Amino acid sequence: MQSSNFFLQQSDPTATSNKWAANLLRECAKAICDKDSAKIQHVLWMLNELASPYGDCEQKIASYFLQALFCKVTDSGDQSYQTLVSAAEKSHSFESARKVILKFQEVSPWTTFGHVASNSAILEALEGEAKLHIIDISNTYCTQWPTLLESLATRSDETPHLKLSVVVAGGGGASAGGGAGGSVMKEIGQRMEKFARLMGVPFEFNVISWISSLSELREKEFGIKEDEAVAVNCIGAFRKVGVERREEFIRMIRSLRPRVVTVVEEEGDFSSNKDDFFKCFEECLRFYTMFFEMLEESFAATSHERLMLERESSRSILSVLACGGEAECGERREKGSQWCKRLSKAFAAGSFSEDAIDDVKALLKRYQVGWSLFPASGDSSGLFLTWKDEPVVWSSVWKPV
Structure with a gap:
């Protein structure tokens, strides 16, 4: 995702405070529920500037949820999920x-x-x-x-x-x-x-x-x-x-x-609230924030195994938040x-x-x-x-x- 696709506004300095990822991601999820396209694009741009799958825990959470929310907005979840699974299977042994x-x-x-x-x-x-x-x-x-x-x-x-x-x-x-x-x-x-x-x-x-x-x-x-x-x-x-x-x-x-x-x-609980996107998002964010923080405290920062577990989680997040086909069923x-x-x-x-x-x-x-x-x-x-x-x-x- 290129930042040029979004409004070129300055990032909010408060976004770099503690738990900034959750705050920005909630803003984006609320904007999706409200169908506020201007707000969606602005927050996605901010997230894109700050997120990284190779950064600290906050940057990783932002990166993987950003991917899911972008796919939700563009209705590309099923296709992106299958692409990620196919790529992972090729390197799987x-x-x-x-x-x-x-x-x-x-x-x-x-x-x-x-x-x-x-x-x-x-x-x-x-x-x-x-x-x-x-x-x-x-x-x-x-x-x-x-x-x-x-x-x-x-x-x-x-x-x-x-x-x-x-x-x-x-x-x-x-x-x-x-x-x-x-x-x-x-x-x-x-x-x-x-x-x-x-x-x-x-x-x-x-x-x-x-x-x-x-x-x-x-x-x-x-x-x-x-x-x-x-x-x-x-x-x-x-x-x-x-x-x-x-x-x-x-x-x-x-x-x-x-x-x-x-x-x-x-x-x-990703099942009973699946028809309420924001509630499902909140539960998904709670669960995976806890999981990523646990991984961060359990593994070394450069651990390859930790990265593999995080990538697996990213596919699950995508499947829950952005897939409407059979792919999402198995992650409820x-x-x-x-x-x-x-x-x-x-x-x-x-x-x-x-x-x-x-x-x-x-x-x-x-x-x-x-x-x-x-x-x-x-x-x-x-x-x-x-x-x-x-x-x-x-x-x-x-x-x-």
Whole structure:
């Protein structure tokens, strides 16, 4: 975007004060709602002069939200989103994604919190069973499962047989939080099988990758046998399903007759307010400002992995604020209380044991000060991971009614 496209007025000096990005971005969002084209162009020009994807946290927030707001104004969101995804896919590789995931797990419990909580719940629900079938609908590149295999290997009774069915929708992903294509999953499967042999755990690895979206999943895809104890693990999965199809997706999970369902989602509401642009913008700004500030405090300033996570976030911001097609559906996050309302129609809310909570608390001690854990209350069940007292990730466990 060139500044010559906008009014050549001097930037407001107060824009460089603390949290200037949020102030300017709100001005622009309000102008979009008011259809004030002169104000829109002026604020976009100011943002363009101050923003940078390589600057400090304020400059990065300004840069990525500027991109989304510009696409909103020019009605180019869907095209720009597809262009960004295609560009990311060209540079995507298993090794690069693996480095980003592992580094993120090293510096932040953002993802490992859900892994530890879910693994504890699954192991407890399937204790004593000889044949386990875990259906993994997530975006974790199987990084969750080595610790579970270790736990199975040290079980006091006979080591069970584990079948792991991993769902890959959409034919591939563009970043650390995205999906994995067939060749990537083949390599992951080989690594998992090698590790299972090392642990002495009888193991079978299956991939369901021929679907274009999670809403196409059906019970028959998994080949579940009568003597298998089933667990369904959903990490970041529900937000990938279109809002209008989420209850149908939950009913599909119930048809699998699982002993336990674990659900982990980021705590943000981009769904119920999607028809009110300014409210959706405010929630998106709140969520990603917190996320970018967390990344800034967790990673080195020159971290390549941090840049990759920020670019992934920029695509999500664009999809939420500027896309009107299918692209936006998969980024409509909901909060724990909203997911509980949906899930309680098909399952009974379970609770994490004291041992599971102790496992999570032990995990958090490995990270910098600022992370904490608290139980959900009111309309929610489960556990929240918080960053500086702000709920950021919700983890829950569900049982058949």
